[in-house]
Every structure is written in structure tokens, then in C-alpha cells.
Amino acid sequence: MKIATAAYPLDVLTSWAQYEDKLARWVADAAGQGADLLVFPEYGAMELATLDGLDVAGDLEKSLFAVSDRVADADALHLRLAAEHNVHIVTASAPMATPTRPVNRARLITPTGQTGAQDKQIMTRFEEEVWDVVPGNALQVFDTTLGKIGILICYDSEFPLLGRALADCDVICVPSATETLAGYWRVRIGSMARALENQCITAMSSVVGPAEWSEALGTCFGAGGIYGPPDRGFPETGVLAAGTLNAPAWTIGEVDLTQVAEVRRDGIVLNRKHWHHQIGREHSALPFRLR
Helix, strand or coil, X not given: CEEEEEEEECCCCCCHHHHHHHHHHHHHHHHHCCCCEEECCXXXXXXXXXXXXXXHHCCHHHHHHHHHCCHHHHHHHHHHHHHHHCXXXXXXXXXXXXXXXXXXXXXXXXXXXXXXXXXXXXXCHHHHHHHCCECCCCCCCEEECCEEEEECCHHHHHCHHHHHHCCCCCEEEEEECCCCHHHHHHHHHHHHHXXXXXXXXXXXXXXXXXXXCCCCCEEECCCCEEECCCCCCCCCCCEEEXXXXXXXXXXXXXXXXXXXXXXXXHCCCCHHHHHHHHCCCCCCCCCCCCC
């Protein structure tokens, strides 16, 4: 199958029709290149707040709920486009209101109308200390006609135990939004590490470019990327496809999940199988004085 990961710019929207047209172009472009799974980035849905005016989009608290109020309509649009183009879509994540505080939620939408939701597990300092976005539901393994798919939203990709919870997944999608080059590389390195440990595919998407109307996003750095284990049947770098930094576009890579199964069965190394070898032993380092 082919996976498309977005380097996605945010726009100031003046009408819902403008958003519909934009999303339709992006989905049609990826589908036209043969993509089966499309991955949009973290907080890519924040542009929906501009439909309520820049004063709302620029207000941290108001923007959370302005976007949350439009997610149902956005999901309906994604459902229509997924069916029309026969693709699976990981939607751009959005703040979703809950009885307590909003969570950061991405949705997986299939061409046959099935949906699933994945919330971010660990908040960045800004989300926790300033924006008051909170962790949501448990990690999910979505069993689809393409294979088993999981989602680690941005910062979550930097934690090995969260990746390990998705060890049954063939593909782990990593929607991201990072305001620095260092942030982009942290998520990219985390994505590549999770592909190594789980001997699977990771697919990273990014918000790119300026969104100065949003205190939450500012200017983002990023690129699409698709990674695998640097092992038999995969590139020696582990990089299946990498986009150009900060260039809005799809990054598309072809993956063969039989290669994932084969490397898990008989790879040069067996990281996924050997994970448990590090458990149940004393690994704390002891002081040693050189003589």
C-alpha cells in the first residue's frame, strides 16, 4: 500500500466552503498518487477557529471550543471524502471538549464509514501548563483492511512504553506540530526509534509555516516522513520517504506489510521479540572506579 503524510499549512478561512475545497484538494491529490492511508498533522484543525474570527482564533481558551464545535462537521466531510476516494484518513487532530477539559484528539476514518478516536496521552509543557489540554482515552489498536494501525500524537512518539503498547500495529501514525527545528527532530527521532523497536512502519505528518494568528501554534517547522526498521528488506537508513522541510506537500511512500511480518519473524535483529529481555533484570548502573 501507499501512505501519504502531510506537510500541511494552516489558512485563515473565510467560509466553510473554503475549508471543504481545501480538504477536497488535499485528499484528491493524495488519492490521485495512489495513496491508501492519508495522515494529517496534530492541531491541523486549529484553522477552523478562524471561521469565528481572528479574535477567537487568537484567544487560547476560545479557540479550543470554537474548533471542538466544528469537529462533527469536519468528520462528516472526511467521511464523504474517504468514501469518494476509497482511502483511510487520519484526520488532523483537534481539541475536543469533555466534561472536564479539552483533549487533543485525532480520528481514523475508513472508506466504509467506520471511525475511531485517539487522544494524546502526554501533554507538552505548553499544553499542560498554559493551555490546560488534558490526556484522554487509552491507546487504541485499529484493525483495518489495510492492517493494524495505531496513532501516537506528536510528543507521545518520544516515549518507548507508549510505542510498545502499540507493538501489534503494522503502522503507527505520528501527527505532529512543532514550533522549532529541534522539536521536529525530536518527533522524527522518536518516530524512527518506535519503528526500530516495534519493527513496524511509522508515518509522521507535520503542520508547516506561519499561523501567527494562533498563540498556540505561531510558526511551525516540519515535513512528512515514512520510516521502517533499518533491517532486511528496508532501506539501511530506515527512511522510506522524507519530505522537504517546511514545503507544503504530501510525502508518499510505498510499504509492503509482508516485509514487516518477515522482519519480525527473521530479521537481522529481533528488537520487538527481545523487548522482554530487558524486563526482570537489574539494570541500574553501579558506580565503578577505574584503577
